[in-house]
Amino acid sequence: MAHVSNHALNKVLLRTQGCQFAHNYERMQSLSLTYCFSPVLEELYKDRPKEERVTAMKRYLEYFNTHPLAIPFILGICAALEETTDEDHKDAVTGIKTSLMGPFAGLGDSMLNLTWYPIAGSIGASLCVSNGSLIGPLVMFLLINVLYWPLKYFGIHMGYTKGMELIEQGGVALIERLGNLANVLGVIVVGCLIPQTVKLTTGLQFAFSEGDPLVIQTQLDAVMPYMLPVILTLICYKLIKKGQGKNTAQVIIGIIVFALVFAAIGYYTGVSIFA
Structure with missing residues (x-):
């Protein structure tokens, strides 16, 4: 041969x-x-x-x-x-x-x-x-x-x-x-890669009669930095895994709608999810 x-x-x-x-x-x-x-x-x-x-x-x-x-x-x-x-x-x-x-x-x-x-x-x-x-x-x-x-x-x-x-x-x-x-x-x-590529913060804060307001993002950073990006990534992972990857476009559109809605809420009421 x-x-x-x-x-x-x-x-x-x-x-x-x-x-x-x-x-x-x-x-x-x-x-x-x-x-x-x-x-x-x-x-x-x-x-x-x-x-x-x-x-x-x-x-x-x-x-x-x-x-x-x-x-x-x-x-x-x-x-x-x-x-x-x-x-x-x-x-x-x-x-x-x-x-x-x-x-x-x-x-x-x-x-x-x-x-x-x-x-x-x-x-x-x-x-x-x-x-x-x-x-x-x-x-x-x-x-x-x-x-x-x-x-x-x-x-x-x-x-x-x-x-x-x-x-x-x-x-x-x-x-x-x-x-x-x-x-x-x-x-x-x-x-x-999550902290570098996923950016999610909240502008939520509570004002008191005396002293500085309580800023939720500052408290989260003190307890566990990048907690919100990790939670958002986990939610997206669970949704995509449940849909076996066929719902990726829907998840992306959902994130865009989520950002727009909460940005609008933050603009009108003083509460902001995305900074």
């Missing part, structure tokens, strides 16, 4: 950039996975009978769904297995591919979606909010891809050269542990 070249691996890497374009509810990423991996199959099976080429292609049309960042690493391992495994034992390729979906999905979601993406997004958003700069989205895009591309490049090449060695040495357990650690880090990072 032929040897997998770096050219084929790099073609797979480039094709994984569009791995989210062919989802279907029956087999999820199977179509895009087959398209991404076809350069390797074309090299390995170019001199083999048509039946074997068809069978090899069908192996990657099975159900598959994981984080896009993990696809190059998994396909690198599959390339090594396709190259070294006899045709009668190709079920091992499908087994390894299937067993790696879950751990890598959790790792990608926790380390990127819940950790790095919010960090990059908050930096870009802060540039837009502070001075109205349009460079914010570009900074976010660059920060994400500065991490994304190297991980995918080394993922496919390391998956091809050392992937099975890492798995045999307990790499799956390590991946799951890293995923749990990244989840904790993601929660900490998102929690730290």
